[in-house]
């Protein structure tokens with residue numbers, strides 16, 4: 001009789017949140033729809049997509065648009081079917097079976113998920129009690145364990161906290177033989193990106209996603225930026241037609257509208273600040289809640305009995321996340337934020 005192997009037999013399929021919430025603030029998506037003008041431009045582009053042919057395997061025009069946006073050489077960029085796919089490709093390509101990779105916990109759960117699949121050994125480095133990264137401890141543990149790949153998000157999901165460029169540089173310089181995959185999924189909401197420093201380090205890969213600040217979670221699109229040598233290796237490891245033609249067309253249009261992108265990020269930031277400030281006031285009232293001082297489009301909260309708060313919100317029709325001991329609320333429209341704050345106040349009362 002056939003039986004599943006050890007690494008997959010206890011895995012559970014990813015369970016998305018059910019659809020019946022009136023307000024969805026659980027996945028850090030953008031709450032903004034694309035502007036009308038862009039939608040019609042996308043319509044025109046989609047009509048010209050040749051559906052009976054395979055997509056461009058290197059997504060050249062799409063990568064060009066991305067490279068221009070970030071002032072990078074196009075040969076230093078590769079596109080993926082979401083940055084999730086790139087995480088998977090990087091971990092399975094750059095780690096051999098049994099080799100060690102490190103994460104800085106708590107962090108994005110997909111890192112250990114893909115590490116497990118490629119049978120690498122996971123070194124879990126705990127963050128400080130205040131949930132900040134301890135750079136010196138991280139360096140020492142990576143060195144002592146011969147860690148081949150260190151992957152972390154900055155700013156971090158789920159903590160919302162960020163680590164400065166100076167600290168990231170310290171890591172890169174202290175671990176020249178470790179590949180450092182820096183997941184900047186939320187860096188559009190902060191200003192400590194390492195993109196402009198990429199050419200100074202041979203051990204740095206930066207990951208970007210279109211699912212958050214760019215408002216394109218539905219098309220599954222992400223990018224990796226690194227040296228030409230590393231990008232060529234990723235291109236060789238990935239499946240050839242990983243980004244479909246429809247996604248390439250939509251991505252090309254959206255990424256070429258720099259001004260619209262900045263405008264959208266401005267709106268998302270304003271919403272995040274509004275939610276953050278409202279939660280700070282409630283935290284003062286509560287005496288026990290702690291709002292983390294974040295740099296993302298979500299607000300992370302430490303509170304006693306977080307499960308109760310989670311079920312209170314859910315039973316009121318609002319979907320949020322409770323993960324790694326943190327309540328995580330994605331910012332939404334003005335009305336959605338208001339409703340969340342009203343319910344949170346009601347819960348406190």
Ligand SMILES: *Cc1c(COP(=O)(O)O)cnc(C)c1O
Pocket residue numbers: 028081082083084085108153156157183185208209210211212217220221222
């Ligand atoms: C959302 C998220 C991603 C996933 O991005 P996709 O491009 O949608 O796969 C990657 N990393 C972090 C830290 C995220 O929060």
